[in-house]
Amino acid sequence: MEEIAALFHGFAVVLSPENFMLMLLGVVLGVIIGVLPGLGGANGIAILLPLTFSMDPTSAIIMLSCIYWGALFGGAITSILFNIPGEPWSVATTFDGYPLAQQGRAGEALTAAFTSSFFGAFVAVVIITFLAPLVADFALEFGPPEFFSVYLLTFCSFVAMGKGSPFKIIASMMLGFALAAVGIDTVTGQLRLTFGITELLKGFDFLVAVIGLFGIGEILLTMEEGLEFRAAAQGKINLKVVLETWAKLPRYWITAIRGSLIGCWLGITPGGATPASFMSYGVAKRMSKDGDKFGTGQIEGIVAPETAAHAAGTSALLPMISLGIPGSPTAAVLLGGLLIWGLQPGPLLFVEKADFVWGLIAAMYLGNIAGLIVVLTCVPLFAAILRIPFAVIAPVIIVICAVGAYTVANAQVDIWYMIAFGFIGYVFKKLEYPLAPLVLAIVLGDRAEDSFRQSMLVAQGDLTVLWSNWLVGSITTLALVMLFWPLISKGLKRIRSGRIDTLQEQRPVE
Amino acid sequence: MEHGEGTQAKAEKSCSVCVVDAVTAAILMLIGALVMYDAHRVGSAWSPEVGPQAGYFPFYIGLLIFVCSVVTFYQSTFSKNRDRSVFVDWSQFKRVLQVLVPSIVYAVGVSTLGIYVSSTLFIGGFMLLLGKYRILPTLLVSVGVSAVMFWMFEVQFLIPLPKGPLEAWLGY
Numbered sequence: 001m002e003e004i005a006a007l008f009h010g011f012a013v014v015l016s017p018e019n020f021m022l023m024l025l026g027v028v029l030g031v032i033i034g035v036l037p038g039l040g041g042a043n044g045i046a047i048l049l050p051l052t053f054s055m056d057p058t059s060a061i062i063m064l065s066c067i068y069w070g071a072l073f074g075g076a077i078t079s080i081l082f083n084i085p086g087e088p089w090s091v092a093t094t095f096d097g098y099p100l101a102q103q104g105r106a107g108e109a110l111t112a113a114f115t116s117s118f119f120g121a122f123v124a125v126v127i128i129t130f131l132a133p134l135v136a137d138f139a140l141e142f143g144p145p146e147f148f149s150v151y152l153l154t155f156c157s158f159v160a161m162g163k164g165s166p167f168k169i170i171a172s173m174m175l176g177f178a179l180a181a182v183g184i185d186t187v188t189g190q191l192r193l194t195f196g197i198t199e200l201l202k203g204f205d206f207l208v209a210v211i212g213l214f215g216i217g218e219i220l221l222t223m224e225e226g227l228e229f230r231a232a233a234q235g236k237i238n239l240k241v242v243l244e245t246w247a248k249l250p251r252y253w254i255t256a257i258r259g260s261l262i263g264c265w266l267g268i269t270p271g272g273a274t275p276a277s278f279m280s281y282g283v284a285k286r287m288s289k290d291g292d293k294f295g296t297g298q299i300e301g302i303v304a305p306e307t308a309a310h311a312a313g314t315s316a317l318l319p320m321i322s323l324g325i326p327g328s329p330t331a332a333v334l335l336g337g338l339l340i341w342g343l344q345p346g347p348l349l350f351v352e353k354a355d356f357v358w359g360l361i362a363a364m365y366l367g368n369i370a371g372l373i374v375v376l377t378c379v380p381l382f383a384a385i386l387r388i389p390f391a392v393i394a395p396v397i398i399v400i401c402a403v404g405a406y407t408v409a410n411a412q413v414d415i416w417y418m419i420a421f422g423f424i425g426y427v428f429k430k431l432e433y434p435l436a437p438l439v440l441a442i443v444l445g446d447r448a449e450d451s452f453r454q455s456m457l458v459a460q461g462d463l464t465v466l467w468s469n470w471l472v473g474s475i476t477t478l479a480l481v482m483l484f485w486p487l488i489s490k491g492l493k494r495i496r497s498g499r500i501d502t503l504q505e506q507r508p509v510e
Numbered sequence: 511m512e513h514g515e516g517t518q519a520k521a522e523k524s525c526s527v528c529v530v531d532a533v534t535a536a537i538l539m540l541i542g543a544l545v546m547y548d549a550h551r552v553g554s555a556w557s558p559e560v561g562p563q564a565g566y567f568p569f570y571i572g573l574l575i576f577v578c579s580v581v582t583f584y585q586s587t588f589s590k591n592r593d594r595s596v597f598v599d600w601s602q603f604k605r606v607l608q609v610l611v612p613s614i615v616y617a618v619g620v621s622t623l624g625i626y627v628s629s630t631l632f633i634g635g636f637m638l639l640l641g642k643y644r645i646l647p648t649l650l651v652s653v654g655v656s657a658v659m660f661w662m663f664e665v666q667f668l669i670p671l672p673k674g675p676l677e678a679w680l681g682y
Contacts, residue, residue: 050669167579167581167582167585170578174574174575174578175538175575177567177571181545181571185564187560188560188564190553192552192565193544195548219609223606223608224606389641391640391642391643392651395636395637396651398616398632399629399655402616402617402620403659403663403671406671407671410670415620419613419614419617422610423610430527430597431527431531433534452567453561453567457562460561
């Protein structure tokens, strides 16, 4: 059980008063980010990232990961109280959360949501604790073909797990790769895709893309829908409600465990938190004896999506720290942070920077506990933030986004890119082009290309190197199955002509 | 992209999803073709010395963008069940422009007036014109946000943001 010893060492690293303050600050900031329209986990962290460059990496990652937990919690508040999902993965929480709030049981719904989120995240962190070192150990043997096949699997998973047209998913992803290729080719030093424009020499930074696509794009969408927030219920939570709800929750343990496992699975293979929450809700609805009452305000209908969303959001960090391949845009931003602090994410991180990795994992445990306490005590405060009129919030958020985009590289042209990405984000979102694969492709583009070129060099241009041993062969084959999954599932449906999944229709494109 | 959409929205007061879909797919086709062209220019073949040339990987990226967008274009123009619902009606698009246009002006402002002055003007203008706020709360919020920003970046974190004539006059 050397993991346990390492973990306790991690707790010792993390548990300084200063780090504990950063943790609380991170959670509070995170919840505010999760509650506000136009700021989400990914771009909130992207904006704050430059501010942490001067900090010690361990303290910085503690604060940033706590912002992440906070943002995950924040989405539930808006879903339940306002019927507005603050984040795509909290859409499924509105189905039962909002009816409960309308019945005056908002406190109960919020407590259930926060506790299930905590549970889901906790399960995922335990899995990370024991699985990440194993995966990293395993990955130490990886050569370029293995890495390329894992990248391939990552991107093909989006096609299998994503909703909507597979062609749009691939086009969006490839656009990300193309944007990543702009600038100087790292291998030959040639200029690519710059068309003689000097501003394009430095390429596109994915942080700017994240801020534009998710921040400005979201503001434009919110603007289009009009500016009104309708407050459904007061978000009052007191100790009595919390204890009463906690007494009820153990009865949904199967749903919670099932949700967590679904979440972990989809988080590690980058399906993302949104499909996970919908799948968990759908499965719970089918399995529960109160299944037909779902949608009218069932606590179980909150437990299912919340455990899955948090388990997925948390376990997306597993491939990020053990392989250097993030499972979600937010994990990608954290990965960007690691690179800027001079830490190379991937299997070697466990060997070379054990302190840092175990500090991060310990911070996940403590950050979750801190998060649960903060959200349970401060709901009225966060609900009050939502009552600030949009005419005040919108320009302030745009200013914050602009500052964030500028500070990434101290370049004014990035503010222009941000606005352009914002408009692209708006159009893409409306046309159901998914944004997550685009962002991940910008982050991973260069490294995927490097591993591809190295494998090709080794094999003298022979593509069969991707099947050269059982390991790389099975990953590549799995990737191809994922890629053609839309076709395969169509075929399967034709054979079985089964039930139509109505929940799929309501799921947003991430 | 921006231009095509704006003119369409004006011309017919609204445009359907499939039209925007087709236009976007056409733009992506163009981008795909451009990527392929440039990849071909830098060399997209296999060379005995360096192995895959600089354009080897981007060429297939461009090809995939192109092919996928051709399919999307086809689906949005010829498919029977294409989405003819309204993409954005004029009043909605007007609200989007109410944010988009000031943001562009703001970006111009950042490079001339500096980020603090233009942020104050941007937030203030937004609150006055769209929020119909009175002068006092507007001033409090807009100047307050810029002041906090100034304190945080220039004083606390020592990260210089773009500054203009006003800051120069004040000695920063």
